[in-house]
Amino acid sequence: MNRPLDRRAVLRSAGLFGLFGLVGGGSVLAACASEPAGERVRVDGDVDRALLDAIDAEAQTAARSVIDFWGPGAVWRGGAQARVRVFTDQAGFVAAGGDPDESAVTATTTQDGIVLVAPQLARAASGARVFVLTHELTHVRLGVRSAAQHWVAEGAAELTALDASGRTLTTYAPTLVARVKSAQVPGGPPDDGELSATASDLRSAYQRACAYSRFLLARSGAAHYRAWVEAALAGATSPDFSGTFGGSPQSLSAAFRQWLTGQVDAGK
Ligand SMILES: [Zn+2]
Structure with missing residues (x-):
């Protein structure tokens, strides 16, 4: 099996x-x-x-x-x-x-x-x-074998499905929107534990993985985002995260919060 x-x-x-x-x-x-x-x-x-x-x-x-x-x-x-x-x-x-x-x-x-x-x-x-x-x-x-953190593959899969659906991020992610509106704006993607099968708030974690992926795509453009995702899943170190998205995950926290809040405020 x-x-x-x-x-x-x-x-x-x-x-x-x-x-x-x-x-x-x-x-x-x-x-x-x-x-x-x-x-x-x-x-x-x-x-x-x-x-x-x-x-x-x-x-x-x-x-x-x-x-x-x-x-x-x-x-x-x-x-x-x-x-x-x-x-x-x-x-x-x-x-x-x-x-x-x-x-x-x-x-x-x-x-x-x-x-x-x-x-x-x-x-x-x-x-x-x-x-x-x-x-x-x-x-x-x-490819189902991923060398990257879970949010990379899950965010990519959600983002692809969301784009194809024609739905907005905010209608797709009501749990995440509620968090943002209550000033609990996340500063990055969910960790592997938050995306594990036993996690308590998986729906929200998926929404966050998707939102973070869309944020990265918006920063780099689709071609660079796609190239980075494929490399990360394959375990390749190039193109690197910082070079592709203009900063480390830590240094992009404030930018992600600002972007996400803007998306929610605009109802996008
Ligand atoms: Zn999946």
Whole structure:
């Protein structure tokens, strides 16, 4: 069995269910014809045809968003496909390598880069499924083995999904916004403990990882941000953080607080 590396889609998804509604109605995307000739993702699962077709279309949309942001990379270069498996029974999800924390986990990406969709996500609204699939496929694109602190991969995955969703940071991150408005403005990204599966405020930690990643992108521009993330995940020391973003994480604390407060004040 593959040991799941990503147990955190959960928390973010828990927040998303509030935004998109827990139970999916008819899928908007199901009406879009899938593209058999150019599909980026192979989706399978022991679920009914209509649901599988809907999730298939959503997965292709998610993959396009990831490729738009990061380029095709090794996963999709040459027309290869990523894999998504959909489960309607929790036992099957866990047996395949999904995280057993039913209350929180909605998707797991295995070490082999296969995205496992838990029953509760399969039943969720289309928008929530697209968001989580975009997040997970970003992990697949960037590689599930990361040498960096967790916030680098989680922030990149959240940022990719958020950009694709068209939502603003402040509607996506209500918990973080509430903290900022109560003068508890964080000065940096969450540490690994705050992003661990047992952390008490995971949703907020995901939101902070995403916000910090967007802050870095705004400082450096997308190309430099992407190059730094890929290097950091691979364990490379170049390009370095300070050279890319204009200061060490410590020295950027005040700038991050100011930027985040500005985003919240402007409702961005
Ligand atoms: Zn993740």
